[in-house]
Amino acid sequence: MGARRGGAGKPIRLRQDNGRVAGLFRQSYTRGNMGCLSNLPPNAKKICNSYEERRKQATAIVLLGVIGAEFGAEIEPPKLPSRARTSGQAPEGFGLTTGGSNYSLARHTCKALTFLLLQPSSPKLPAHSTIRRTAIDLIGRGFTVWEPYMDVSAVLMGLLELCADAEKQLSNITMGLPLSPAADSARSARHALSLIATARPPAFITTIAREVHRHTAMQANSQAQQNVHMTSLARAKTEILRVIDILIEKMPNDAVDLLVEVMDIIMYCIESSLVKKKGLNECFPAICKFYMVGYCDRSHRIAVGARQGSVALYDVRTGKCQNIHGHKGPITAVSFAPDGRYLATYSNADSHISFWQMNTSLLGSIGMLNSTPQLKCIKTYQVPPVQPASPGSQNALKLARLIWTSNRNVILMAHDGKEHRFMFLRGKKGQRDEQREMENRSRAEREIDGG
Numbered sequence: 001m002g003a004r005r006g007g008a009g010k011p012i013r014l015r016q017d018n019g020r021v022a023g024l025f026r027q028s029y030t031r032g033n034m035g036c037l038s039n040l041p042p043n044a045k046k047i048c049n050s051y052e053e054r055r056k057q058a059t060a061i062v063l064l065g066v067i068g069a070e071f072g073a074e075i076e077p078p079k080l081p082s083r084a085r086t087s088g089q090a091p092e093g094f095g096l097t098t099g100g101s102n103y104s105l106a107r108h109t110c111k112a113l114t115f116l117l118l119q120p121s122s123p124k125l126p127a128h129s130t131i132r133r134t135a136i137d138l139i140g141r142g143f144t145v146w147e148p149y150m151d152v153s154a155v156l157m158g159l160l161e162l163c164a165d166a167e168k169q170l171s172n173i174t175m176g177l178p179l180s181p182a183a184d185s186a187r188s189a190r191h192a193l194s195l196i197a198t199a200r201p202p203a204f205i206t207t208i209a210r211e212v213h214r215h216t217a218m219q220a221n222s223q224a225q226q227n228v229h230m231t232s233l234a235r236a237k238t239e240i241l242r243v244i245d246i247l248i249e250k251m252p253n254d255a256v257d258l259l260v261e262v263m264d265i266i267m268y269c270i271e272s273s274l275v276k277k278k279g280l281n282e283c284f285p286a287i288c289k290f291y292m293v294g295y296c297d298r299s300h301r302i303a304v305g306a307r308q309g310s311v312a313l314y315d316v317r318t319g320k321c322q323n324i325h326g327h328k329g330p331i332t333a334v335s336f337a338p339d340g341r342y343l344a345t346y347s348n349a350d351s352h353i354s355f356w357q358m359n360t361s362l363l364g365s366i367g368m369l370n371s372t373p374q375l376k377c378i379k380t381y382q383v384p385p386v387q388p389a390s391p392g393s394q395n396a397l398k399l400a401r402l403i404w405t406s407n408r409n410v411i412l413m414a415h416d417g418k419e420h421r422f423m424f425l426r427g428k429k430g431q432r433d434e435q436r437e438m439e440n441r442s443r444a445e446r447e448i449d450g451g
Contacts, residue, residue, distance in 0.1 A: 061113070065113055065134070065135065066138065068109050069142025069145065072106065072144075106146065109146070110146040113135045114146075114155060116132050117132065117155065117159070126181075127185075128181035128182050128184070129181075133181070133185050136162070136185065136188040136189055137192065139155060139196075140188075140191060140192025140194075141192075143192075143199050143200060144199050153207050156193070156207055158232075159189045159193050159196075160232045160233065161235075162185050163189040164232060164236040164239070166189070167238065193239065194243060197246065198246065198251060201251050201255070202257070205255070205258045205261050209261035211233050212265055215268070237269040238269075240265060241266070244286075245284075245286045247262075248289070256292070256397060257307055263293070266284055267316075276316055276317065280295040280302060290397065291332065291333040291398065292304065292306075292333060292334055294335045294343070295336070297340075299340035301314060301340070302314040302316065303343055305345065307330045309328050309349070309350075310323050310327075311324040311343075327345065328350040333346045335403070337404050337407050337408075337410075339407045343358065343375070344356075344410050348400065351382055351385045352382055352383070353380070353402075353412060353422065355377070355379040355380070355410075355422075356376065356378065357378050379424045383412060383420050386399045386414045399415055400415065
């Protein structure tokens with residue numbers, strides 16, 4: 001198409017005559033419903049209706065999409081006498097949004113591809129047309145180029161809508177049958193989601209978490225509950241969990257940086273009744289590989305340590321979450337006592353291990369009235385910092401873990417096998433309060449069983 005690769009060490013350049021592609025594209029990428037995309041003057045609208053003109057528009061969009069997705073950071077335009085170009089400068093038309101350069105091609109191409117993805121089905125742009133499937137693929141491959149110019153939330157929701165029924169659509173692959181256009185759209189959307197998530201994990205995680213919070217707020221509105229269950233986010237829970245599993249496996253450090261947001265997404269996508277019945281480790285084992293995530297089978301609570309030094313405590317039964325601020329650095333490990341009444345948290349950054357008592361009321365202990373359990377720090381110990389086996393952030397995820405040997409004894413085990421043992425004892429008043437709470441919980445459980 002006129003793009004060529006120079007000799008060794010020379011950047012890829014666009015020939016001047018290929019400006020015709022960009023010129024045709026600028027005429028056709030936006031506004032109106034003529035063809036796929038149209039921006040022609042009023043006296044030329046009749047031309048847009050022709051098959052040949054629509055074919056040229058689609059060709060221009062695809063060509064520029066391929067150029068941006070594959071070579072967005074390498075393409076160098078013809079040099080102008082009035083403006084010198086340094087070797088590290090971004091190319092004209094494509095690249096990052098810095099330096100005040102002209103990035104109109106990246107912006108316009110992004111708008112065109114987004115239009116093709118999100119535009120409702122019509123006779124001129126069918127739901128699973130070839131040009132739409134091509135746009136989906138190019139959005140995923142060139143996401144780092146398009147991201148500054150697109151509505152990431154709208155794009156992700158559009159892709160999730162296409163792959164909400166992916167398992168059903170793609171069952172033909174295992175049967176050896178040819179793919180239908182709808183199945184090919186689902187496959188392209190799944191691949192694009194994976195590419196986007198691995199290219200920009202923070203953008204994917206924060207965007208989906210924000211949508212989860214918005215949908216959770218909508219569920220509280222009785223009038224909106226019926227519509228919430230039919231949204232793309234609700235229908236694509238399986239697909240979201242698949243992508244989160246990929247991120248945890250391939251990019252664990254990025255997942256840990258936003259671990260609370262990741263858990264928000266997981267809690268939304270997994271049925272609480274399933275977690276209560278089978279446990280978190282069986283429902284989503286990937287998240288349990290992190291020492292800063294703990295689950296209590298007795299109380300059905302999940303603790304998640306954050307980079308900011310806080311701990312998010314989730315009650316699976318009520319769906320409520322409480323944040324505890326108890327450390328001055330990233331949480332290294334958390335763990336519940338066997339009886340579920342205490343929580344141990346450890347931060348290697350501030351070299352402290354803290355013990356928290358789960359002070360739940362009668363109603364809170366049985367998950368009534370959406371009450372949130374209150375925690376109280378009862379002990380804090382200072383411990384020597386653990387040194388990683390070798391430099392690198394990957395080793396920081398496995399520095400140390402907490403192992404309870406009884407309801408009052410815990411071991412801080414470092415990655416090199418060194419152990420620090422801790423035992424905390426309660427006074428008489430604490431023992432009386434503990435006994436009273438156990439009696440209240442037993443009575444509440446008997447009332448539930450009898451009722």
